[in-house]
Amino acid sequence: MTSRTASDDASDATTSHHASHRTSGRTSGRTSGRTSGRTSDAYLAELFSLDGRVAVVTGGSSGIGRAIAGALARAGASTVIVARKEAELAAAVEELAADGCRAGWVSADLSTRDGVRAAAEQAVEVFGEPDILVNCAGINLRPPMDELDDDVWDATMALNLDAPYLLGRRFGPGMAERGFGRIIHITSQQAHRAFVRSGAYGVSKGALESLARSQAEAWSPYGVTCNTLVPGFVMTPLNARLSSDPEKVAALAARTMVGRNGLAEDFAGAAVFLASRASGYVTGQALFVDGGFSVH
Numbered sequence: 001m002t003s004r005t006a007s008d009d010a011s012d013a014t015t016s017h018h019a020s021h022r023t024s025g026r027t028s029g030r031t032s033g034r035t036s037g038r039t040s041d042a043y044l045a046e047l048f049s050l051d052g053r054v055a056v057v058t059g060g061s062s063g064i065g066r067a068i069a070g071a072l073a074r075a076g077a078s079t080v081i082v083a084r085k086e087a088e089l090a091a092a093v094e095e096l097a098a099d100g101c102r103a104g105w106v107s108a109d110l111s112t113r114d115g116v117r118a119a120a121e122q123a124v125e126v127f128g129e130p131d132i133l134v135n136c137a138g139i140n141l142r143p144p145m146d147e148l149d150d151d152v153w154d155a156t157m158a159l160n161l162d163a164p165y166l167l168g169r170r171f172g173p174g175m176a177e178r179g180f181g182r183i184i185h186i187t188s189q190q191a192h193r194a195f196v197r198s199g200a201y202g203v204s205k206g207a208l209e210s211l212a213r214s215q216a217e218a219w220s221p222y223g224v225t226c227n228t229l230v231p232g233f234v235m236t237p238l239n240a241r242l243s244s245d246p247e248k249v250a251a252l253a254a255r256t257m258v259g260r261n262g263l264a265e266d267f268a269g270a271a272v273f274l275a276s277r278a279s280g281y282v283t284g285q286a287l288f289v290d291g292g293f294s295v296h
Contacts, residue, residue: 047278051076055275056123056130056171058110058163059137061088063236064186064264068134071268072275073101078127081105082119083137102127110137110163111155120170129174132275135164135208136186140238142197153200160204165211168226172219181224182275185212187286189232189294196242209286216284225283227274232290234262257292266291 045051050072060069060081073079073096081103083089089105096103104126108119123130139159141152164185175181189195190202191209208228215226233252235243242248253261270289273279288294 048272048276049076050132050272050275053077053131053275054127054129055079055132055134056082056167057134057136058082058119058167059186060134061085061092061105063136063238064231064234064267065134065136066092067264067267068136068184068186068271069103070096070101071271072132072134073103074099075272075276077132077275078102079104080123080126080130082108082110082123084109111139111158113158113162113166116163116166117170120167129178130171131175131178131180132182132184133167133171134184134186134271134275135167137163138186138238140201142199142201142241144197145199148199156200156204160201161207161211164208168211168215172215172224175224176219176222179223181219181222182279183212183215183219183224183226184271184274185209185226185228187228187230189230189290191228191230191286192294212286213284220283223280225274225279227279227283228286229267229270229274230286230288230290230294231267232256232262232288232293234264234266236264252293255293255296256290257296260291262289262291 053076055072055077057065057069057072057079059065061083069079069081069092079096079101081089081092082105084107086107089107093103093105106119106122106126108122109115110119137159139156141156143152168183172181172183185208187208188201188205190198191205194202212226212228219226233239233242249261253259267289270287274282274287
């Protein structure tokens with residue numbers, strides 16, 4: 001396990017804004033100046049800053065997970081990335097350290113229950129108990145339904161469902177005891193509709209959304225919100241099979257309302273929102289980040 005830290009101090013630049021008001025004839029009125037840069041910064045920080053928070057992001061070394069880990073770290077959270085490949089983990093953490101973020105990584109196999117439990121304890125050793133848990137690690141095996149065997153089913157459920165459940169069970173009660181927590185699961189369009197051979201993958205993602213609702217029921221009275229982010233088609237390693245077919249990529253883009261497929265960085269703002277104080281009254285929900293794919 002390796003962690004890298006960098007100074008959290010940064011200089012703030014503020015800009016003064018002035019408003020002018022003109023009246024003509026008998027018309028008169030009173031106006032207040034625009035909110036100063038310092039005031040707006042303080043307001044946004046109150047809503048969205050993650051300073052002092054600790055985040056654990058599984059699958060955070062590539063794709064959507066890496067974008068989310070970067071967003072949380074740049075918003076102020078001390079962020080631990082959990083994944084398998086050490087080279088990718090080190091690269092992600094070095095990038096964040098270069099930006100002045102506090103970040104560390106844990107190389108772990110989340111496909112077994114013992115591996116998940118070990119990863120959880122190693123993650124805590126980096127910056128302490130987490131306030132934010134993002135479950136992004138996943139496997140995307142899509143054999144035809146009549147060829148779906150026990151091995152594919154078990155592997156899919158272990159990583160896509162069992163690992164988020166076990167990590168939630170490990171960290172959720174502590175979040176509730178401290179009075180603040182955020183659990184975010186990354187699911188899929190296949191959690192809501194079957195297409196492109198959903199198979200075991202669709203089942204696992206549908207169950208993950210149900211898990212979020214059950215977690216919300218249990219822990220939201222104690223300040224822990226539990227939600228899911230639902231991607232459309234995003235060009236990531238998890239979608240390598242579809243990404244290699246230009247015609248299918250174009251067809252999927254045409255199904256969106258914005259005219260393009262998703263990018264990993266499209267999830268940064270939504271993740272910071274769901275991880276922050278701003279989302280305190282949002283729980284048990286599925287937030288679609290899909291360019292309108294799901295409603296077009």
